[in-house]
Amino acid sequence: MLDPYLIPNTDILQNRLGITDKSLLEKAESDITYLKLLDIDAWLENKTLTYETFLAVRNYIFGDLYEWAVKIRTIPIYKEEVVLGGISLNYGDVSSIQSQAELIIDELNQIEWFEISVEDIIPLFVDLIARLWFIHPFREGNTRTVIRFAGLFANAKGFPLNSKLLRDNASYVRNSLVLYCVQEAPEKKHFIKIMTDAIKDF
Numbered sequence: 001m002l003d004p005y006l007i008p009n010t011d012i013l014q015n016r017l018g019i020t021d022k023s024l025l026e027k028a029e030s031d032i033t034y035l036k037l038l039d040i041d042a043w044l045e046n047k048t049l050t051y052e053t054f055l056a057v058r059n060y061i062f063g064d065l066y067e068w069a070v071k072i073r074t075i076p077i078y079k080e081e082v083v084l085g086g087i088s089l090n091y092g093d094v095s096s097i098q099s100q101a102e103l104i105i106d107e108l109n110q111i112e113w114f115e116i117s118v119e120d121i122i123p124l125f126v127d128l129i130a131r132l133w134f135i136h137p138f139r140e141g142n143t144r145t146v147i148r149f150a151g152l153f154a155n156a157k158g159f160p161l162n163s164k165l166l167r168d169n170a171s172y173v174r175n176s177l178v179l180y181c182v183q184e185a186p187e188k189k190h191f192i193k194i195m196t197d198a199i200k201d202f
Contacts (some may be wrong), residue, residue, distance in 0.1 A: 092135035
Protein backbone atom coordinates (compact mmCIF):
# COMPACT_ATOMS: atom_id res chain seq x y z
CA MET A 1 0.00 0.00 0.00
CA LEU A 2 1.24 3.49 -0.88
CA ASP A 3 2.12 5.41 2.28
CA PRO A 4 1.06 9.07 1.80
CA TYR A 5 3.11 10.13 4.83
CA LEU A 6 6.43 9.30 3.19
CA ILE A 7 8.53 11.29 0.75
CA PRO A 8 7.88 9.47 -2.56
CA ASN A 9 10.21 6.54 -3.24
CA THR A 10 11.77 6.72 0.25
CA ASP A 11 11.06 5.49 3.78
CA ILE A 12 11.43 9.02 5.17
CA LEU A 13 8.47 10.86 6.64
CA GLN A 14 7.41 14.06 4.91
CA ASN A 15 8.46 16.90 7.18
CA ARG A 16 8.35 20.68 7.44
CA LEU A 17 12.13 20.91 7.72
CA GLY A 18 12.79 19.46 4.29
CA ILE A 19 15.04 16.76 5.73
CA THR A 20 15.65 13.86 3.35
CA ASP A 21 18.08 11.86 5.47
CA LYS A 22 16.40 9.42 7.86
CA SER A 23 18.98 9.62 10.64
CA LEU A 24 18.98 13.42 10.55
CA LEU A 25 15.18 13.48 10.75
CA GLU A 26 15.21 11.10 13.70
CA LYS A 27 17.72 13.35 15.47
CA ALA A 28 15.70 16.50 14.74
CA GLU A 29 12.51 14.80 15.92
CA SER A 30 14.17 13.61 19.12
CA ASP A 31 15.57 17.06 19.92
CA ILE A 32 12.42 19.02 19.11
CA THR A 33 9.96 16.71 20.84
CA TYR A 34 12.18 16.47 23.93
CA LEU A 35 12.00 20.24 24.41
CA LYS A 36 8.26 20.31 23.70
CA LEU A 37 7.60 17.58 26.24
CA LEU A 38 9.48 19.51 28.91
CA ASP A 39 7.41 22.70 28.68
CA ILE A 40 3.99 21.35 27.74
CA ASP A 41 2.60 21.69 31.27
CA ALA A 42 2.73 25.48 31.13
CA TRP A 43 1.16 25.50 27.66
CA LEU A 44 -1.71 23.27 28.80
CA GLU A 45 -2.54 25.15 31.99
CA ASN A 46 -6.30 25.44 32.60
CA LYS A 47 -7.27 23.52 29.46
CA THR A 48 -10.01 20.88 29.70
CA LEU A 49 -8.69 17.39 28.96
CA THR A 50 -10.97 16.35 26.11
CA TYR A 51 -10.44 14.58 22.78
CA GLU A 52 -9.76 17.98 21.22
CA THR A 53 -7.10 18.62 23.87
CA PHE A 54 -5.57 15.24 23.08
CA LEU A 55 -5.19 16.35 19.46
CA ALA A 56 -3.82 19.71 20.60
CA VAL A 57 -1.22 17.97 22.77
CA ARG A 58 -0.22 15.93 19.76
CA ASN A 59 0.06 19.02 17.58
CA TYR A 60 2.08 20.87 20.20
CA ILE A 61 4.63 18.05 20.38
CA PHE A 62 4.93 17.23 16.67
CA GLY A 63 3.40 20.15 14.75
CA ASP A 64 6.71 21.91 14.11
CA LEU A 65 7.92 18.77 12.36
CA TYR A 66 4.97 17.36 10.49
CA GLU A 67 2.13 19.09 8.71
CA TRP A 68 -0.02 16.00 9.27
CA ALA A 69 0.84 15.78 12.98
CA VAL A 70 -2.62 16.54 14.34
CA LYS A 71 -4.49 14.39 11.84
CA ILE A 72 -5.74 10.90 12.61
CA ARG A 73 -3.95 8.36 10.42
CA THR A 74 -5.71 7.31 7.22
CA ILE A 75 -3.91 4.02 6.55
CA PRO A 76 -3.54 0.74 8.46
CA ILE A 77 -0.40 0.52 10.53
CA TYR A 78 1.97 -2.42 10.92
CA LYS A 79 4.91 -2.36 13.30
CA GLU A 80 7.33 -5.24 13.74
CA GLU A 81 7.46 -5.49 17.52
CA VAL A 82 10.75 -6.82 18.89
CA VAL A 83 9.09 -8.18 22.03
CA LEU A 84 6.69 -10.18 19.83
CA GLY A 85 9.41 -11.62 17.62
CA GLY A 86 8.72 -9.20 14.78
CA ILE A 87 4.94 -9.63 14.75
CA SER A 88 2.67 -6.57 14.80
CA LEU A 89 -0.28 -5.92 17.05
CA ASN A 90 -3.64 -5.43 15.35
CA TYR A 91 -3.78 -1.69 15.91
CA GLY A 92 -7.04 0.27 15.69
CA ASP A 93 -9.08 0.18 12.51
CA VAL A 94 -8.86 3.41 10.53
CA SER A 95 -12.64 3.71 10.25
CA SER A 96 -13.20 3.92 14.02
CA ILE A 97 -10.10 5.63 15.42
CA GLN A 98 -11.80 8.89 16.36
CA SER A 99 -14.89 7.28 17.91
CA GLN A 100 -12.75 4.86 19.94
CA ALA A 101 -10.46 7.62 21.20
CA GLU A 102 -13.40 9.87 22.10
CA LEU A 103 -15.04 7.01 24.00
CA ILE A 104 -11.94 6.25 26.06
CA ILE A 105 -11.26 9.91 26.90
CA ASP A 106 -14.92 10.28 27.89
CA GLU A 107 -14.49 7.27 30.19
CA LEU A 108 -11.42 8.89 31.73
CA ASN A 109 -13.39 12.05 32.44
CA GLN A 110 -16.40 10.24 33.89
CA ILE A 111 -14.46 8.64 36.73
CA GLU A 112 -14.39 10.53 40.04
CA TRP A 113 -10.64 10.22 40.47
CA PHE A 114 -10.47 12.40 43.58
CA GLU A 115 -12.86 10.05 45.40
CA ILE A 116 -10.97 6.77 44.98
CA SER A 117 -7.76 5.42 46.47
CA VAL A 118 -4.46 5.16 44.62
CA GLU A 119 -4.81 1.37 44.74
CA ASP A 120 -8.10 1.65 42.85
CA ILE A 121 -6.84 4.40 40.55
CA ILE A 122 -3.89 2.45 39.16
CA PRO A 123 -5.67 -0.48 37.40
CA LEU A 124 -8.43 1.78 36.04
CA PHE A 125 -6.08 4.43 34.74
CA VAL A 126 -3.50 2.00 33.35
CA ASP A 127 -6.12 0.07 31.40
CA LEU A 128 -7.71 3.16 29.85
CA ILE A 129 -4.34 4.59 28.84
CA ALA A 130 -3.26 1.26 27.33
CA ARG A 131 -6.53 1.11 25.38
CA LEU A 132 -5.98 4.63 24.06
CA TRP A 133 -2.44 3.73 23.00
CA PHE A 134 -3.60 0.48 21.36
CA ILE A 135 -5.76 2.45 18.92
CA HIS A 136 -2.53 4.05 17.64
CA PRO A 137 -4.35 7.12 16.32
CA PHE A 138 -1.38 8.65 14.51
CA ARG A 139 1.08 7.63 11.83
CA GLU A 140 4.03 8.17 14.16
CA GLY A 141 4.72 9.25 17.75
CA ASN A 142 1.80 7.52 19.47
CA THR A 143 3.63 6.50 22.64
CA ARG A 144 4.99 9.98 23.33
CA THR A 145 1.60 11.55 22.68
CA VAL A 146 -0.44 9.13 24.77
CA ILE A 147 1.98 8.92 27.69
CA ARG A 148 2.32 12.71 27.87
CA PHE A 149 -1.46 13.12 27.71
CA ALA A 150 -1.67 10.53 30.50
CA GLY A 151 0.74 12.58 32.59
CA LEU A 152 -1.18 15.80 32.03
CA PHE A 153 -4.46 14.08 32.84
CA ALA A 154 -3.11 12.44 36.00
CA ASN A 155 -1.64 15.72 37.22
CA ALA A 156 -5.01 17.43 36.74
CA LYS A 157 -6.81 14.67 38.65
CA GLY A 158 -4.58 14.69 41.71
CA PHE A 159 -2.26 11.71 41.17
CA PRO A 160 0.79 13.19 39.41
CA LEU A 161 2.99 10.91 37.32
CA ASN A 162 6.76 10.94 37.50
CA SER A 163 7.21 11.95 33.86
CA LYS A 164 10.99 11.78 34.12
CA LEU A 165 10.81 8.12 35.13
CA LEU A 166 8.64 7.35 32.12
CA ARG A 167 10.78 9.46 29.78
CA ASP A 168 14.02 7.87 30.98
CA ASN A 169 12.54 4.41 30.39
CA ALA A 170 10.78 5.17 27.10
CA SER A 171 11.71 1.90 25.38
CA TYR A 172 10.55 -0.14 28.36
CA VAL A 173 7.28 1.79 28.48
CA ARG A 174 6.58 1.12 24.82
CA ASN A 175 7.50 -2.56 25.01
CA SER A 176 5.37 -2.99 28.11
CA LEU A 177 2.42 -1.42 26.30
CA VAL A 178 2.89 -3.87 23.43
CA LEU A 179 2.81 -6.81 25.84
CA TYR A 180 -0.19 -5.36 27.67
CA CYS A 181 -2.16 -5.12 24.43
CA VAL A 182 -1.54 -8.62 23.04
CA GLN A 183 -5.13 -9.77 22.69
CA GLU A 184 -4.49 -13.51 22.81
CA ALA A 185 -2.28 -13.59 25.93
CA PRO A 186 -1.58 -10.16 27.41
CA GLU A 187 1.25 -9.64 29.88
CA LYS A 188 -0.04 -6.70 31.86
CA LYS A 189 2.34 -6.73 34.82
CA HIS A 190 5.15 -4.73 33.17
CA PHE A 191 3.11 -1.65 32.24
CA ILE A 192 1.21 -1.80 35.52
CA LYS A 193 4.52 -1.90 37.41
CA ILE A 194 6.13 1.12 35.77
CA MET A 195 2.93 3.17 35.94
CA THR A 196 2.56 2.24 39.61
CA ASP A 197 6.14 3.41 40.20
CA ALA A 198 5.46 6.63 38.26
CA ILE A 199 2.43 7.40 40.42
CA LYS A 200 3.77 6.36 43.80
CA ASP A 201 7.33 7.69 43.36
CA PHE A 202 6.34 11.21 42.33
